[in-house]
Amino acid sequence: MDGYALVGKIRQLPHGKKLPVAALTGWGAQVDRIKTTEAGFDHHLVKPAPLPMIEKLLSEFARKKAT
DSSP states (O other), X not given: OXXXXXXXXXXXXXXXXXXXXXXXXXXXXXXXXXXXXXXTOSEEEESSOOHHXXXXXXXXXXXXXXX
16 A cells, blocks of 8 residues: 555544645655645655754644644
8 A cells, every 4th residue: 555545544534634644755746746635645745854844844733733
């Protein structure tokens, strides 16, 4: 199962619609970003993703969970 299929399964779960999910991929073209959005990912990160970007994303996810 690839990440696209996995996020599709996650989104079908009762709490899966609210679960934040980020794609970490080696593909960064606009078509790839559209593909991850359409699959149900909330964010698209291209490898190697800078640590400050990952920290910011995790912080955003934590804030959303707290509210």
